[in-house]
Amino acid sequence: MTETMIAVIGGSGIYDIDGLENAEWIDVETPWGAPSDQILTGTLDGVKMAFLPRHGRGHVHTPSTVPYQANIAALKQIGVTDVISVSATGSFREEMAPGDFVIVDQFIDRTFAREKSFFGPGLVAHVSVAHPTCGHLSEACETAAKAAGINVHRGGTYLAMEGPQFSTLAESKMYRESWGCDVIGMTNMPEAKLAREAELCYASVAMITDYDSWHPDHGEVDVSEIIRVLMGNADKGRNLVRRLPALLGNEHKDCPHGCDHALEFAILTAPEKRDPAMVEKLSVVAGRVLT
Numbered sequence: 001m002t003e004t005m006i007a008v009i010g011g012s013g014i015y016d017i018d019g020l021e022n023a024e025w026i027d028v029e030t031p032w033g034a035p036s037d038q039i040l041t042g043t044l045d046g047v048k049m050a051f052l053p054r055h056g057r058g059h060v061h062t063p064s065t066v067p068y069q070a071n072i073a074a075l076k077q078i079g080v081t082d083v084i085s086v087s088a089t090g091s092f093r094e095e096m097a098p099g100d101f102v103i104v105d106q107f108i109d110r111t112f113a114r115e116k117s118f119f120g121p122g123l124v125a126h127v128s129v130a131h132p133t134c135g136h137l138s139e140a141c142e143t144a145a146k147a148a149g150i151n152v153h154r155g156g157t158y159l160a161m162e163g164p165q166f167s168t169l170a171e172s173k174m175y176r177e178s179w180g181c182d183v184i185g186m187t188n189m190p191e192a193k194l195a196r197e198a199e200l201c202y203a204s205v206a207m208i209t210d211y212d213s214w215h216p217d218h219g220e221v222d223v224s225e226i227i228r229v230l231m232g233n234a235d236k237g238r239n240l241v242r243r244l245p246a247l248l249g250n251e252h253k254d255c256p257h258g259c260d261h262a263l264e265f266a267i268l269t270a271p272e273k274r275d276p277a278m279v280e281k282l283s284v285v286a287g288r289v290l291t
């Protein structure tokens with residue numbers, strides 16, 4: 001049996017979670033360096049939990065400098081099975097209002113200055129991200145959000161931009177009107193892709209903080225307003241997280257969507273051509289198919 005361990009990656013404004021039993025901040029080192037910060041571990045309702053502040057406590061990493069590979073590798077290393085990203089996002093839809101939550105199920109990846117894979121020369125792999133989030137874990141997030149009284153929307157396309165500046169008005173209108181995006185943020189890519197490579201279930205909970213810059217009745221995006229909305233909704237986020245252990249239980253069954261077998265047919269490099277150093281490095285995230 002695989003034991004469930006739920007990790008929450010907390011985005012802007014979320015640098016801690018409360019209520020964990022035997023809570024301890026631990027150091028984790030990976031072949032890709034150190035994660036954004038120490039990882040808070042503990043249990044909630046008897047289920048193992050981990051929390052990682054994406055930007056580090058005190059918010060030291062920009063969306064481009066978050067060590068995405070180290071973050072996902074560190075979670076895999078400590079035994080995490082399920083990763084829930086909680087992020088601040090702008091909205092392209094009138095009905096997805098500030099304070100609402102969206103369970104994201106698709107992404108358009110417009111980031112360009114980040115490492116997007118654990119694999120590389122000497123060990124080449126291609127995983128599918130046609131369905132980049134885990135339906136089972138997303139279902140649990142939706143159920144938890146509803147039980148917590150949150151106005152939640154199931155399904156939405158997240159435009160991942162490089163940042164750190166917010167979008168121009170022309171970009172905002174294009175993402176909304178031509179590309180059909182629902183929300184926008186700067187961090188869920190390549191995080192979701194790396195979670196898939198590491199065979200982790202990944203769900204993305206977007207907390208709407210603003211209407212980006214397209215809305216005629218709302219002004220430009222402003223960080224102080226984003227943080228004000230986030231702080232006003234922090235209790236909702238905590239409430240959602242608190243309900244997850246009871247919903248997911250202690251036993252991590254085989255993922256019905258195959259997240260935990262994403263690498264099954266992904267590695268292309270012939271065994272005799274594999275770079276031993278790469279195989280060693282990748283054993284942390286891909287050991288299941290490399291040994």
Ligand SMILES: CSC[C@H]1O[C@H](OP(=O)(O)O)[C@H](O)[C@@H]1O
Binds near residue numbers: 012187223226
């Ligand atoms: C606080 S404004 C922009 C910043 O907030 C979001 O971060 P996260 O996804 O970690 O919550 C957004 O992606 C930007 O990085």
Ligand SMILES: Nc1ncnc2[nH]cnc12
Binds near residue numbers: 186
């Ligand atoms: N409008 C926006 N654009 C990008 N990232 C965001 N995070 C919160 N609001 C955002």
